[in-house]
Amino acid sequence: MANKKEKHIVEGVASWPWYRGFLKDSYSCLNKMADEYGDLFVMGKPNPFSSKGRRHVFAFSEEANKSVLAQPDIFRSGGQVIKGPKGSAHQRLRTGIIAMNGSKHRQHRKLMQPPFAKIAVASYVPTITRLIDQVLDRWEMGKSFDMYDETTKMANWIAAHILFDHDDFDRSTQTCELITRWIDLDVKARRLPVAFDIPGTAGARLLRHAEVVEEAMHELINEKRKETEPAKDVLSILVHAAKVEDADLTDVDLAAHAVILHAAAFVTTATALAWAMYLIAQNPKFAADLDEEIKSNITNWPPDVTQVDKLPLLDGLIRESLRLLPPVHHVIRTATCDTELQGVEMHRGDKAVVSAFMTHRNPDIYADPARFDPTRWMKKKPGPFQFIPFSAGPRLCLGYQFVMLEMKLVVIRAMQRFKLNVVEGTHLDANVQLTLRPKDTLPMVVNKPDGTFSATRVTGNINELVKCEANSK
Template identity: 50%
Template sequence: MTGGAEVVSKPYVLYGHQTWRWYGKYLRDPISCFLEAREIYGPVGGLGNPLPFLKDGRQHVMAFGAVPNRIVFGQPDLFRPGGQVLRGPRESAQRRMRRSIFAMHGAEHDRHRRIMQPPLSRLAVASYAPAIAGLIDQVLDRWEVGKPIDAYHEMLTLSNWIAAHLLFGEADFERSLAICMLIRDWITLDVDVRTLHLRPTVPGTRVRRLLRHAEKLEAAMRQLIEEKRSAGAPGNDLLSQLIRAHGDKDFAMSDDELVAHSAILHGASFLTTASTLAWAMYLLAQNPSVAAELDREVASKLTSWPPATGEIEAMPLLDAVLKETLRLLPPVHHTFRTVAAPTDALGLPLQRDDRVIMSAFMTHREPSVYPDPDVFDPSRWARSKPGPYDYIPFSAGPRLCLGFAFATLEMKMILARIVQRYRLALVPGSKIDVIYRLTLCPSAGVPMTVEPRDGAYSTAPVSGNILKLVRHGRPGL
């Protein structure tokens, strides 16, 4: 067995029928499942095979907090991500599309990360700012004062446009958008099939639709790659940059890899940013003093649009609001790792193929790191700086989110521009329920009214499980 120097204190282990309740609860509502399991048993424990008479059942471990995060995220070859999409039959487009960076390990993963890093580096990302600024205004121009919007829907549209621009370019923007819609539908179908626990080897309408859709998407992507390549791939978009890297033998990617990476990058980027932004808009609307302070910060620091170099980075409250939103409602609520070899690194015996569930949501509610963890309090970021494994909305360790710099710039620009142009108020009486569906998102949107930027910030009464998950109350910095 490979071990870990840090031992997790007193992990619990449940067996057989004792685990049924927790597996059922997890499938219905992972948010409540984690909160309750943590409360009753503690931060780390195993749910054994629920059907012990079946030999190949695997154990699932829930491991919440900085210590297990460091052990698991710090050893990506022992605790491997399993790929984000369903494994299709051999030789299927679905199987090929699964082979993205998310499913790679070891040297192969390192090489692909090195190839994808330059176009997503902090320096490169700054060059996308003018294009992002234009797209933000295109969406915000459609809003009318006095009219309702669904903040989540608007942010889905905007982040989809920005992802289309970043990944496939503006030269034929309609086409870039059409491919993004194909990717979005593919991911939605994939999640549906996984939620219903259908196997692609078992024929069924939904599975067939998924496999057919994967073929359609793959064909559209291949054609786009072919056309870009024969035109010399001159664009600044990510796909063109990766195609151009093809000439270099160390940086060459196959077409299958280009297709898989592009599809999963779109999925990884647009749903996560849309959910975060919708939550930030909700939290600002319910915290008038923070919203008013942010309004003042934007008024004094954002002097041009697109923002001048360094302007967005020089807004501490904007930074704190985003960090606090990602702390309280991290879009990637939890992730899985598969154990590659027997180990007791987490303080309990784990076998190959056991799975570990890691949760940003639970990590971010550790009271010793975040006093009053349920309270939206951007000012906490001026008082303390949590360690890299205490704050993991973008994961941690060698597989930290590659889009971190891009997502941060994009989300800050969007929030700053909204505050600069409008005041958004929640529609009183709205029901705001948080669900986990690929990301932690509002189940029925976030209904808001567009108001003039008049500084008249005030809260609105709402219902829904958001009230159990987030409390309001502190001023800004």
């Protein structure tokens, strides 16, 4: 197809560094692409003479997002974790809801929806607020700690509660550790497109570990099956739904859903919360206004959900954090037929890459896009394909209402109980390790709230990514 944008195709040997860069450090690679080629770029076949090997089309506009995300039958999801060999536990686990397609996806999504409906989400408030306090009780005044580690604990525990009804911190920590290791090994193994069982490699370790994870998930499912009445948690609801005749929901599906749901829930939330804490700490004028908003409107703990929903600065903080540092940096879809995207010809099997990070940095949608400005959300609201931290269309994140509330509750409580600061002189880089997260740690320190707020000196690529009050002068 003739199109002037075709000149953005890099094929054969010239595409190799791009493929390597994308697998190794997708954040830097996508930035470089956008700098050199704008909002449309094609990594052509690594070997143009072979029928194998697929094109990757990177299209970062609102229209492209809509074409891909609103047409799940043309652009199917392959999930967020890499493929494993046929018949392996890893391959079975990766086929949870995020990697399902067509009628099976629609049916399973429908089964999962009730516990994520707005009314159900509001009923979790007493549990969420209790768990938040239990984690915040661990924070010692004046002592530095890794905020990312803490938000991971918090997000994990809350997710384990809602998904599996785990009230036991040790039990949810065990599940979290199993899944975290699975994700870490997946990130290491993805230097290759498939996890091969080659002794001594990350791929082989991933495949062995997936067997352990799968067994743990089956144990959990068997426990749920013994309940006579389904509990309120998501897994219990699914296990009992599977008992219904003609429900197309096998034990393999249940184990995959359990692991993918837990991973989707806590890894993303942990990252988003850590960034929100960072942004509060590095924007002291905003923090003072937010503090005032919370003090004047939230008088009880646990608060009334309707009160929480009426705080524009809090809402702006969460949205701005998800805009600037979206945990799910990009998603990949596979063309199911010959088609086109933004004038670029695509064949069946070619990949389309949709990036929340790149979309959220488009100056035509967001003025001065790198600037942290929570008040922009009080003005014109972006369209559904312009703000996509939770994706959009028929695969929109099922947990988004839940997580918006959870994050707001965490911020409210953290501000009521503490003054937050990043440790002076911290070097903070963000990179993509499944999520866009702090590369190493996020050292922070808390003190008694005294109504004063100040930022600290931080180095690292975070300063290129976000213009805060502290680094924009």
